[in-house]
Amino acid sequence: MEFYETEDGKLGMREIPPVVAELLRQIPRWTEWESDEAENRIFPSPAPGSAETELRADWQAFVEPELHDYFLSTRQMVEADLRGMAEDGESFAMEFSRKHAEAWLNALNQVRLALAAHHGFDEQDMDRHGARDSLDERDLALVQIHFYGLIQHWLLEILEGSE
């Protein structure tokens, strides 16, 4: 799999194996399996502990719906870009506008955080490396989180490199 940037401002991925293409297609779909843990992490409290009860109520009433709409819009942008992913021999390829990079970063972060919260991953889990005899659902989720992180690294290098 190769990441690239074109001269006319597009970002691309090519030689995407089918299994990886499926991981990409899952980015905008995390809400299909959302859990309370994921919801709580995506919409955290603006005040620590039990402080600021009024603020927390206002936040839920006015801010969270705005955040919900914003997160939905970034996922929809990524979903539209993913519809452009096409077969290229035995693999897949896709390109999207560089202007969509922030939306991709956001959508990737939504699914990474939701997966981590859903599976209860902590710092130790996130740093876990090395071969294992078998893979369970948690291991696969960790692979998925790290793969999406790799795409985030690529996007951040492009965005930060141009500043």
Add this chain to the structure above:
Amino acid sequence: MATETYETPAAETLDEVARDLPWNVVVHNDPVNLMNYVTHVFRRIFGFSRTKAEKHMMEVHRNGRSIVWSGTREKAEFYVQQLHSHLLLATLERSR
């Protein structure tokens, strides 16, 4: 471990500060957000230099939290909302 407070990106007027003193915007560590993503978000929201953004990011990583801004409550709420829109764990706290 002690935390440092860095200068605000934009100065508040005396009237604003006098009415509502002061609120801290605190970013908390989480095991998932990438370090360079957190730096990127700090630069984007607060206009920090790369050096300052990385300093706050490392403070979050090492100490578990960093005060990234202090000022009026209204603006602190705005910044927390911005940080939440980038999926960072952020809270506002009255300065002690």
